[in-house]
Amino acid sequence: MADTSEKPPRHILSLSGGKDSAALAVYMRDRVSNMEYIFHDTAKELPDTYEYLEKLEAYLGQKIVRTTFGTTFDHLLRVKGGMLPSNHRRWCTEYMKLKPFEAYIGEAPCINYVGIRADEKRVGYISHKPNIKAVFPFIDDGIDYAGVLNILQGSGLGLPPFMAWGRSRSGCYFCFYQQKIEWVRMRRRYPHLYEEAKAYEKPNRTNGNTFYWCQDEPLVELEKPERMAEIERNWEKKQESLRSRPKNVPLISSLGGRPHEATEERACLICQL
Numbered sequence: 001m002a003d004t005s006e007k008p009p010r011h012i013l014s015l016s017g018g019k020d021s022a023a024l025a026v027y028m029r030d031r032v033s034n035m036e037y038i039f040h041d042t043a044k045e046l047p048d049t050y051e052y053l054e055k056l057e058a059y060l061g062q063k064i065v066r067t068t069f070g071t072t073f074d075h076l077l078r079v080k081g082g083m084l085p086s087n088h089r090r091w092c093t094e095y096m097k098l099k100p101f102e103a104y105i106g107e108a109p110c111i112n113y114v115g116i117r118a119d120e121k122r123v124g125y126i127s128h129k130p131n132i133k134a135v136f137p138f139i140d141d142g143i144d145y146a147g148v149l150n151i152l153q154g155s156g157l158g159l160p161p162f163m164a165w166g167r168s169r170s171g172c173y174f175c176f177y178q179q180k181i182e183w184v185r186m187r188r189r190y191p192h193l194y195e196e197a198k199a200y201e202k203p204n205r206t207n208g209n210t211f212y213w214c215q216d217e218p219l220v221e222l223e224k225p226e227r228m229a230e231i232e233r234n235w236e237k238k239q240e241s242l243r244s245r246p247k248n249v250p251l252i253s254s255l256g257g258r259p260h261e262a263t264e265e266r267a268c269l270i271c272q273l
């Protein structure tokens with residue numbers, strides 16, 4: 001006999017503040033009535049992200065639950081001896097995004113809606129907890145980049161505001177995945193956040209080495225006017241070469257200055273989808 005005490009699954013859609021997960025929330029709003037929308041807040045997000053999430057809440061008519069893991073980036077950094085995260089040491093994702101996600105879900109059966117598009121090849125974090133089942137509505141329904149844009153335009157939500165000034169992804173303002181052109185743009189747009197990111201680049205307590213967000217270049221060097229101008233010139237040249245590519249290279253490529261797929265595959269899925 002079937003176990004009638006088994007609870008129906010929760011439906012959970014985690015938002016990154018980026019366009020794909022926002023479009024998925026719009027897409028699912030009238031399809032799943034009891035959806036829970038969550039956002040793993042590192043408290044180091046761009047102001048644009050918080051603004052966009054507020055707009056999305058108004059559209060959904062529902063609160064987006066902010067999850068945190070009861071700690072802060074600065075505390076974790078101290079625990080790590082001052083070792084900044086990087087793509088080889090991505091402790092920030094684990095502690096500030098993945099653990100809050102699993103803690104929020106707990107042990108109850110859950111369907112997790114993931115916004116990977118039909119035109120993407122990327123793979124990302126999918127929880128291996130047996131109670132979590134990931135589903136991919138955009139892949140199932142053939143919704144690609146253009147489809148996501150249509151959904152966002154149709155809803156009146158539009159793209160996340162950071163895309164208007166040339167940042168290609170959501171996530172922490174200091175995210176090490178951003179390209180140098182994006183650092184330059186952030187330096188111009190939010191100089192105080194650039195200053196805060198720069199302040200993290202100091203010798204760590206463990207061995208006295210200094211870690212840099214960009215690995216090979218301190219932010220104090222990158223912000224020199226001649227260096228910023230050089231990065232911008234290089235980016236322009238890259239655009240020239242992109243313009244000679246096939247016409248179906250999506251807009252996001254020109255925002256970050258890198259081929260679309262290469263950029264997206266490097267990215268942190270749970271932070272930036």
Ligand code: SF4
Nearest residue numbers: 092171172175268271
């Ligand atoms: S957005 Fe970047 S810095 Fe922030 S948690 Fe994700 S990978 Fe780490």
